[in-house]
Amino acid sequence: MAGGAALGLLGTAGCAAPSGVAAGKTRLRYWHLFGGGDGVNMASLVDAFRAEHPSVALEATQLQWGSPYYTKLGMAGAGGRAPEVAVLHLARLPGFAPGRLLDPFDLDLLADHGVTAAQFPEDIWRRGEVGGRHYAIPLDTHPMVLYYNTEICEKAGLLDDAGPGGGSGGGGTLRPIRGADDFTAALRAAKKVTGAPALTTETLGPDSAGPWRLFATFYSQTGGTVLSADGKRLTLDDAKALKVLDYMAMLSAEGLLVRRTDYPGTVGVFNAGKTAFLLNGEWEVTTFTTSGLPFSMTRVPALFGRPTAQADCHSFVLPHQRGRDSGPTDANNEAAHAFVAWMVRHSVEWAKGGHVPAYLPTLRNPAYLRLTPQSAYRSVIDDVVLDQPAWFAGSASLLWIRLGSVFSGVLTGSRTPRDALREAKARLRELLDTPAPLGGTGGDAV
Missing domain, CATH: 3.40.190.10 (Periplasmic binding protein-like II)
Structure with missing residues (x-):
């Protein structure tokens, strides 16, 4: 401190x-x-x-x-x-x-x-x-959610005809997305409309936490945990983590994701109508409502099994x-x-x-x-996943920042998924071995 x-x-x-x-x-x-x-x-x-x-x-x-x-x-x-x-x-x-x-x-x-x-x-x-x-x-x-541009999604054939879209754009609601393949197909359809990457999310920047929050959302859907229930042991499942990291890398490699953008950049890109989707916390709703963007919001789709989302x-x-x-x-x-x-x-x-x-x-x-x-x-209230209890976890924590910088490389293409997993585990062990500076609970790595 x-x-x-x-x-x-x-x-x-x-x-x-x-x-x-x-x-x-x-x-x-x-x-x-x-x-x-x-x-x-x-x-x-x-x-x-x-x-x-x-x-x-x-x-x-x-x-x-x-x-x-x-x-x-x-x-x-x-x-x-x-x-x-x-x-x-x-x-x-x-x-x-x-x-x-x-x-x-x-x-x-x-x-x-x-x-x-x-x-x-x-x-x-x-x-x-x-x-x-x-x-x-x-x-x-306050969980991660999926924002979507209703005009782009309508042109891409991704909206249901019935029901209000919410937000400031009206229109239909996003059709159900079931699984990673379905989401990938939706991104490809939207990209054909705009000729640009269909999805934006935070990929880099000083103390960038977005890459961690994205990984934590998708990884939680596999049923995997990062730490034990008491926050004292490393329990990261390599196979499940690699499945998620490989998917994150694919989004970037195929040009479905804006590869290099910091947090303000993601808000600006989506607000300018350049992308169909934004993965972020729900707190930017006021920004887009105020600007008059045609948009709405929904839960993060269940891409890897469970309908969970990272939250605090x-x-x-x-x-x-x-x-x-x-x-x-x-x-x-x-x-x-x-x-x-x-x-x-x-x-x-x-x-x-x-x-x-x-x-x-x-x-x-x-x-x-x-x-x-x-x-x-609102139904996401039953499916939010908070970090396991550890002194170094939670919003604006060392966990978010240190692993965010690792997973940033997967999204920008500067790290392979296997290298990122290896480095993430090393940083987690270091955190587990560090005494809590305020006397909170810590743990020992295994």
Whole structure:
């Protein structure tokens, strides 16, 4: 981690003594990492909470996404002078030493505010539990999805005639794609229409995670795992991994995939109507809706057996505070639980940004069902696959970055699938052999 420099920064930002809080109000500090369209939607939710809870002085602070955010959050918890509530990607929970850097939720207190375990998918809810205590409450899941240009797909004969297309283009919906051969055929048909590669996805760039997310989606469909259930052993299946890597390499070699493009480039290429398909997280829906692109969205097709997709979840956590649930901080802890419960129960607004609400009642809410195309892929909630629990896994993690750079070579043509597999396993063993810097859980390679 950043060591002394990070500790020095921490002492000057976000952890000063309370000030400026109106008399009689309960101070509630909230840290998050949401920018862009997510930031706008979160600000709307924060303002609505303030309006309904005039006795709570809510101070929401947006910090820089990725490693800077997690460094600051970890150090705040280590010092016991953290905000009352914060956002954490659920797959990163094992690296945050629950019980030391994070405090557990009082589930009875959450229930008093209308939120219980039964209102969430069992697998996602369970990921928030460590050692019999609950440390993370999921707000959403944000999986990889398939965007498609409705005009190009219509010309390629890939749309059903019936039903609205959603998005901003109308038209039909994408015909079912069953298996890798079917998807390849769809890409070839679209390429004939445009004369250009039919698919774009992130293939390169500084700290590029897209190649890992693509591999993780396809590999999860084979039923393979990267790590053991406890995150301590390497379980990567060579045959299944090579099947996926060979397919990724073929897409590039045949010219069906835009070979060299970074994350902003993929958004720009698809938004300009140059490709029929984009594989990415669902959070770019606002970009394409705003531009007026004729598009819609669907789940990633089951190319290798199972209909699964790589994902993570935004969740709420309670960074460690000394005496959080006793003495003068009791009111602050009560407010933190009330805030978390209110946010998940009002997640329709949050879903406008593309994320699939983790709170199951929202998935049945008519206001959510009217969101198109955001509600079209909601069934993926039952098939999302998060990284196995390890301190180096989860969004913006070392796992994503280090393996992303390896699999980038497969997509650009600079690495063979076998070489990429060999290097990926070597990097995984190195990560397993490295102690968790924040005292989270790690493991030993085999």
